[in-house]
Amino acid sequence: MPDLNLSTSDQLFTRAKDLMPGGVNSPVRAFRAVGGHPVFMKSAQGAWLTDVDGNRYLDFINSWGPMILGHAPQVVLDAVQHALPDSLSFGAPTRREVEMAELICEMVPSVEKVRLVNSGTEATMSAIRVARGYTGRAKILKFEGCYHGHGDSFLISAGSGALTLGTPDSPGVTQGVAQDTLTAPYNDLAATRQILEANPGQIAAMIIEPVVGNIGLVPPAEGFLQGLRELCTQHGIVFIFDEVMTGFRLARGGAQELFGVLPDLTTLGKIIGGGMPVGAYGGRRDIMDQVAPAGKVYQAGTLSGNPIATAAGLAQLRYLQEHPELYQELDRISARLADGTRQIAAELGLNYTVNRVGSMWNVFFTAQPVTDLASAKTSDLEAFGRYFRAMLHRGMYLAPSQYEAVFISTAMTDDLVDLYLTACRESMREAHGL
Numbered sequence: 494m495p496d497l498n499l500s501t502s503d504q505l506f507t508r509a510k511d512l513m514p515g516g517v518n519s520p521v522r523a524f525r526a527v528g529g530h531p532v533f534m535k536s537a538q539g540a541w542l543t544d545v546d547g548n549r550y551l552d553f554i555n556s557w558g559p560m561i562l563g564h565a566p567q568v569v570l571d572a573v574q575h576a577l578p579d580s581l582s583f584g585a586p587t588r589r590e591v592e593m594a595e596l597i598c599e600m601v602p603s604v605e606k607v608r609l610v611n612s613g614t615e616a617t618m619s620a621i622r623v624a625r626g627y628t629g630r631a632k633i634l635k636f637e638g639c640y641h642g643h644g645d646s647f648l649i650s651a652g653s654g655a656l657t658l659g660t661p662d663s664p665g666v667t668q669g670v671a672q673d674t675l676t677a678p679y680n681d682l683a684a685t686r687q688i689l690e691a692n693p694g695q696i697a698a699m700i701i702e703p704v705v706g707n708i709g710l711v712p713p714a715e716g717f718l719q720g721l722r723e724l725c726t727q728h729g730i731v732f733i734f735d736e737v738m739t740g741f742r743l744a745r746g747g748a749q750e751l752f753g754v755l756p757d758l759t760t761l762g763k764i765i766g767g768g769m770p771v772g773a774y775g776g777r778r779d780i781m782d783q784v785a786p787a788g789k790v791y792q793a794g795t796l797s798g799n800p801i802a803t804a805a806g807l808a809q810l811r812y813l814q815e816h817p818e819l820y821q822e823l824d825r826i827s828a829r830l831a832d833g834t835r836q837i838a839a840e841l842g843l844n845y846t847v848n849r850v851g852s853m854w855n856v857f858f859t860a861q862p863v864t865d866l867a868s869a870k871t872s873d874l875e876a877f878g879r880y881f882r883a884m885l886h887r888g889m890y891l892a893p894s895q896y897e898a899v900f901i902s903t904a905m906t907d908d909l910v911d912l913y914l915t916a917c918r919e920s921m922r923e924a925h926g927l
């Protein structure tokens with residue numbers, strides 16, 4: 494394994510772990526599942542991260558999705574710099590919020606009215622409250638392994654860090670809350686139908702990641718989303734797409750545009766903020782008009798629609814809207830990465846499963862097709878950990894868990910793909926002693 498000087502990261506982590514739980518401010522940043530400790534970052538430009546010791550890494554996380562234009566894109570930096578002198582927060586409405594709402598309603602097919610919040614977690618928590626207020630029902634249905642942020646109702650069979658750490662059902666969530674969250678296996682329409690039939694008139698909302706990005710990457714089976722849409726309509730259930738990851742990434746209008754299935758509500762985050770903390774939820778006018786002060790369902794925020802965050806988000810969204818061709822290029826370059834990885838694994842006799850939708854993908858360390866949580870769990874986590882460390886030492890910054898997706902930015906070039914493929918081949922061999 495090539496040498497990597499991590500002495501400053503070592504020192505910072507020693508201080509951090511005394512001061513913050515696990516030394517981090519979000520569990521997915523910890524290296525618990527892969528060994529070692531996190532690398533502390535200093536700066537980034539385009540596709541490259543630089544850590545506090547001066548090591549450079551090709552970035553496959555992109556801040557867990559937001560940085561679709563790569564790091565520090567000029568168009569976003571200029572917008573932030575332009576907005577800065579006008580103050581950082583008003584707690585009063587601004588022109589930019591109106592422009593942002595217009596753009597979201599224009600870009601996301603099912604959204605007629607929208608509310609800006611500060612994170613994806615806030616968006617999903619608020620969306621189910623609105624669905625409950627609208628329907629007068631208590632229960633929600635989510636899918637096993639889907640992650641919808643850290644609201645109490647969603648930390649039941651949750652993916653992402655909760656799954657990585659072995660606590661998909663978090664302590665601290667009361668029995669009272671947990672009993673109102675039903676779960677179904679992803680991609681299993683028949684099981685979902687049975688649950689709905691067993692709970693008539695009780696389910697307010699069905700929430701789903703249209704493409705799951707929190708158990709690795711799992712695409713919906715043909716007809717699955719359409720089938721759910723029909724079930725929700727039939728049972729009077731508010732259908733919610735959590736497009737925090739897929740929104741503005743799989744297409745300008747997200748997964749709903751790509752698959753042609755329209756939810757009643759959509760939750761957004763990540764790309765919408767251009768790297769700043771922004772989330773949003775929106776959808777059908779009659780449902781969104783339940784939100785205060787138009788309606789009685791309460792939801793609020795001191796920093797919601799923050800002027801600097803909306804400046805960054807607007808700039809990134811406008812760029813995406815004006816450059817539809819970049820989605821084809823993201824797809825082409827991601828196909829090279831994912832197909833190349835699958836081919837390398839096959840040449841080594843491993844036949845690992847590589848799932849991809851557009852610029853989201855990952856390699857599961859299992860030869861079995863991965864279509865849901867149960868199949869994702871057949872992965873060889875030890876081998877993944879060895880691969881992760883081998884890649885890190887070759888300057889490839891992957892998510893430190895088998896149960897996360899890779900996000901590609903427009904800064905990824907063919908030359909960088911070649912660099913990646915070389916490192917991938919060496920690291921696969923190293924991970925398996927080949």
Ligand SMILES: NCC(=O)CCC(=O)O
Nearest residue numbers: 519521557653706707897
């Ligand atoms: N799958 C992980 C995320 O998307 C969120 C990142 C975080 O929890 O810090």
